[in-house]
Amino acid sequence: MLLIHCPYCEEARPELEFRHAGEAHIARPAGIAEISDEAFEAYFFIRDNTKGIVFERWRHIHGCGRFFNAARHSVSDRFVVTYRAGEPKPELSGEQVAAAAPGGKATPANAAAGVNGKAAR
Amino acid sequence: MRRFSGFALAREAMREHKGWGRQWESPEPRSQYDVVIVGAGGHGLATAYYLAAEHGITNVAVLDKGWLGGGNTGRNTTIIRSNYLYDESAAIYDHAVRLWEGLSQALNYNVMFSQRGVMMLAHNVHDVQVLKRHVHANRLNGVDNEWLDPAAARAFCPPLNISKAARYPVVGAALQRRGGVARHDAVAWGYARAASARGVHIIQNCEVTGIHRGPDGAVTGVETTRGAIRARKVGVVAAGHSSVVMAMAGLRMPLESFPLQALVSEPVKPCFPCVVMSNTVHAYISQSDKGELVIGAGTDQYTSYSQTGGLHIISHTLDAICEMFPMFTRMKMLRSWGGIVDVTPDRSPILAKTPVKGLYVNCGWGTGGFKATPGSGHVFAHTIARDDPHPINAPFTLERFRTGRLIDEAAAAAVAH
Ligand SMILES: Cc1cc2nc3c(=O)[nH]c(=O)nc-3n(C[C@H](O)[C@H](O)[C@H](O)COP(=O)(O)OP(=O)(O)OC[C@H]3O[C@@H](n4cnc5c(N)ncnc54)[C@H](O)[C@@H]3O)c2cc1C
Ligand SMILES: [Zn+2]
Numbered sequence: 003m004l005l006i007h008c009p010y011c012e013e014a015r016p017e018l019e020f021r022h023a024g025e026a027h028i029a030r031p032a033g034i035a036e037i038s039d040e041a042f043e044a045y046f047f048i049r050d051n052t053k054g055i056v057f058e059r060w061r062h063i064h065g066c067g068r069f070f071n072a073a074r075h076s077v078s079d080r081f082v083v084t085y086r087a088g089e090p091k092p093e094l095s096g097e098q099v100a101a102a103a104p105g106g107k108a109t110p111a112n113a114a115a116g117v118n119g120k121a122a123r
Numbered sequence: 124m125r126r127f128s129g130f131a132l133a134r135e136a137m138r139e140h141k142g143w144g145r146q147w148e149s150p151e152p153r154s155q156y157d158v159v160i161v162g163a164g165g166h167g168l169a170t171a172y173y174l175a176a177e178h179g180i181t182n183v184a185v186l187d188k189g190w191l192g193g194g195n196t197g198r199n200t201t202i203i204r205s206n207y208l209y210d211e212s213a214a215i216y217d218h219a220v221r222l223w224e225g226l227s228q229a230l231n232y233n234v235m236f237s238q239r240g241v242m243m244l245a246h247n248v249h250d251v252q253v254l255k256r257h258v259h260a261n262r263l264n265g266v267d268n269e270w271l272d273p274a275a276a277r278a279f280c281p282p283l284n285i286s287k288a289a290r291y292p293v294v295g296a297a298l299q300r301r302g303g304v305a306r307h308d309a310v311a312w313g314y315a316r317a318a319s320a321r322g323v324h325i326i327q328n329c330e331v332t333g334i335h336r337g338p339d340g341a342v343t344g345v346e347t348t349r350g351a352i353r354a355r356k357v358g359v360v361a362a363g364h365s366s367v368v369m370a371m372a373g374l375r376m377p378l379e380s381f382p383l384q385a386l387v388s389e390p391v392k393p394c395f396p397c398v399v400m401s402n403t404v405h406a407y408i409s410q411s412d413k414g415e416l417v418i419g420a421g422t423d424q425y426t427s428y429s430q431t432g433g434l435h436i437i438s439h440t441l442d443a444i445c446e447m448f449p450m451f452t453r454m455k456m457l458r459s460w461g462g463i464v465d466v467t468p469d470r471s472p473i474l475a476k477t478p479v480k481g482l483y484v485n486c487g488w489g490t491g492g493f494k495a496t497p498g499s500g501h502v503f504a505h506t507i508a509r510d511d512p513h514p515i516n517a518p519f520t521l522e523r524f525r526t527g528r529l530i531d532e533a534a535a536a537a538v539a540h
Contacts, residue, residue, distance in 0.1 A: 003433040004425070018435060022424040024379075039525045047377040047468050047524040051366035053428045076380075077428045 007084045008062045009070050015062070023059035025049050026071040027091050052076060055099055057091055060084070075102035124320045127231055146312060147319035152326050152349055156184045158507055159345055159354040161331045161368055163187035165196040165307075165493065166485055167360035168314035168325070169500020170507070172230075175321035177501070178508035183323045184354075185315075186347060188330035192311030195362050196493065198462035200385050200407055200419035202398050203494040204241040204302035206261045206268040211518040211530045212471060213264040218515050219498025220301055226497055232313030234305045235412065241302030241398040242271070242280060244447070245295040250403055254297040261299075271296045280397050282448045290446045291404050304398060304409055304417075310496055334371040334482070342372070342481035358483040358507050363428065363463025365486035372479050376486070377524045378465045381422040382432035383490050386459035390414030394450075404443035416454060418444060422464065422490065432461045464489045468524065470533035474503050474516040483507050484521065 004017040031037045031045055050056070056076045061069045073082040073094060080102040083092055100106050125131055125143055135142055158174060160167045163185045174180040187193070203223060205216035222229075223236050245251045254270070261268040273285040276296040285293045315325050326349070333346030334357060344353035361368045363380045370376075395410040407419035420440035423432045437459055445452045467473060467487035472495070474485045485503045488495060502513035512520075523529055 003435050017424075017433065039527075043377075043525040044375075048375045049366075049377065049379050051376065051379050051426060053364070053367050056426060058425065074425075076426060079425075079427055079429050 004079060004081075006060060006072070007081065008065055008068075009084050009086045010066045010068050011062065015065060019062060019064040021061045021063040023061050023069060026057040026059045055082065055094060055102070059087075075099070075104075075106075078102060078104045078106065080106070124316060127233075146316040147325055149327070150324050152184060152186075152324065152329065152347070152352055154351070155344075155353040156324070157182040157354065158356045158358065159183075159352055160185040160358045160360055161345065162194070162360040162362065162364075163191035163311070163315070163325055163327065164194045164360065164362055165192065165310050165314065165496040166362075166488070166499050166503070167358070168192075168311055168318060169496050170358055170360060170485065170503045171323045171325075171500075172314045172318040172321070173501045173504035174508060175318055175323050178504060180508055181322035183318075184352065185318070185323060185325050186329045186331055186345070186352075187325075187327050188348075190327050191315055191325060192308055195462040195464060196307055196311050196496075198385065198460055199307055199493045200409070200417050201304040201307050201493055202241060202302070202400065202407060202409070202419070202491075203236070203305060204299045204398075205266050205494070206241075206243075206257055206297065206299045206302070207532055208257055208260050209471075209530050209532065210264060212532055213261060213266050214515050215472075215498055215502070215519070216495055217264070217266050218501070219495045222497035222501060223305065226305075226310075226313070230313040230317045232309065232316055234309045234313050236303065236305040237412075238301050238303040239397045239409075240279065240298055240300045241400065242276060243297045244276070244293050244399065244401040244403075245297070246291045246293065246401065246403045248294075251295055254295070258297050266299075267301050268297055268299045271298050280395075280399055282395060282450050283399065284447055284449055291401070291443060293447070302398065304411075306412075307493065310493075314500070331368060331371070334368075336372065336479065340479060342479060356481050356483065356507055358485060358503065360485045360503070362486065362488065362492075363465050365465045365484065369477075369484060369486075372477075372482055374477060374479065374482075377468055377473075377521075378487060379426050380428060380463050380465050381425070382427050382429060382461040383422045383464045384420045384432040384437050384459060384461045386418050386420070386437055386456050387411070388416040388418070388451075388454045388456050391416075391454070395448075399447075401443065401447065404440075404447075406440050406443040406447065408444060408448070415457070416451065418456075422466075428463055430461050430463055466490070468533070469529040469531045471530035472499070472519055473521050474499060474506065474519045475512065475521050476506065476510070477521060 072084040205220045335344045398409040405421035466489040472487040502516040505513040
């Protein structure tokens with residue numbers, strides 16, 4: 003089970019309190035009825051599904067109830083950072099990525115998320 | 124390669140089984156093949172076998188980054204059934220079940236296909252409606268499936284607790300008697316052996332790291348950790364890694380990869396006669412011929428390539444197993460593991476040509492593709508050999524997510540299957 007740092011509650015809590023909500027930073031097209039089938043497919047169905055750093059949405063459903071974003075390494079499952087909804091996609095340093103990768107010098111995953119999470123705001 | 128037969132068995136028994144030899148070759152990769160298959164799981168190996176056996180295309184390599192059958196093929200709970208709701212799904216999964224029925228003979232390899240029946244439990248009104256709808260739809264498609272009341276379900280599977288006081292009361296069940304299980308490793312080995320005997324090269328520890336394309340955009344080969352290999356046709360059958368491999372050709376896929384877990388108990392004497400699935404509580408159980416209970420759990424909620432999942436997922440499944448089968452409450456679990464399953468938005472696979480000429484994809488089988496292994500390989504080989512889909516896989520396109528012509532087994536089942 004993951005430990006997830008909620009950037010609103012400012013606390014690491016067990017995954018059971020959270021609901022994963024898919025890839026982050028996918029903007030819903032304005033005028034969705036007018037867009038082409040290709041644009042709708044890209045928005046609705048196509049996903050990066052990256053092996054490496056993923057940007058994803060979480061909702062602290064059994065806590066504050068709010069949506070936020072996270073950067074996580076999808077092989078180690080270690081979080082790099084969590085940040086509030088509406089904030090831009092963070093630029094991650096090579097060290098941050100290396101520390102989150104499998105075999106990286108972790109900094110217990112979520113402790114790192116907590117520290118970086120504050121720094122990112 | 125020696126053919127297996129009663130006579131061969133007797134002969135080998137006389138000489139301490141020293142004469143069997145290797146079951147498939149491990150050749151050095153050639154610089155060029157007619158077809159390269161990426162992924163030596165059951166589906167990739169079956170594709171290569173049918174290319175050779177049915178289409179006479181034997182200059183084929185199957186490449187795997189690990190060992191053959193080390194992906195989901197060797198990690199799954201081996202449930203085989205074909206009682207899917209939609210016509211397209213019934214056609215492809217039942218095509219597979221019909222091939223399973225003759226597979227050991229066709230491959231001259233015992234895949235231990237056992238049609239012991241797959242029973243899907245209903246715990247609430249919604250389940251009853253969904254499963255009865257499946258029963259009717261399946262019968263119209265010539266796929267066997269029947270409705271059982273709780274007493275009949277218990278008669279078919281005596282360990283089942285049908286008490287009304289149970290936490291997940293059993294209010295009925297749908298039974299496909301032609302469903303069952305097979306030995307997962309034997310499926311990979313059997314296809315590998317039969318394909319190798321027909322000249323197919325199986326190359327393990329050979330990761331595909333790039334897909335080469337010519338000036339016209341068509342595929343010209345692959346880059347691997349063992350050098351470049353030229354091929355005008357490349358079939359990607361990489362399960363959980365499909366998005367990663369397809370990205371090498373610049374294609375973004377309608378896929379997400381999730382961990383899915385399974386576990387086995389200590390081996391005990393035969394006590395569980397069939398396969399029981401409960402979609403509602405995410406529990407899947409059968410007993411292997413070694414005597415272990417084989418239990419499948421649900422997926423984790425987040426995408427991952429970690430091949431491990433959360434403990435709470437399997438513990439939730441075991442809670443349900445203990446409620447439904449109280450006699451298992453004191454069984455010890457020996458091992459648990461995870462695989463990475465590639466899930467499409469409509470929970471149906473993609474077996475198709477792609478916008479890149481010469482590139483074919485067979486993916487999106489998600490949590491339930493083992494059962495389809497022979498059928499999938501059979502129609503995918505046709506698609507590659509003829510550069511045109513077989514009628515059975517024609518609906519399973521990549522374009523359906525643009526046209527909206529989905530095969531929405533996700534809505535039909537609303538759970539892992
Ligand atoms: C725990 C679990 C339980 C399941 N239970 C069932 C069940 O009961 N019934 C059912 O029908 N299905 C079940 N499934 C699903 C089933 O296992 C899969 O749908 C099926 O095995 C997919 O077959 P495959 O041959 O495509 O995949 P795999 O066996 O995973 O083969 C893909 C291969 O591609 C290779 N590969 C990936 N990337 C590269 C690369 N870059 N270069 C070279 N090779 C590469 C991998 O190493 C792998 O060997 C289950 C899955 C899991 C994980
Ligand atoms: Zn919170």
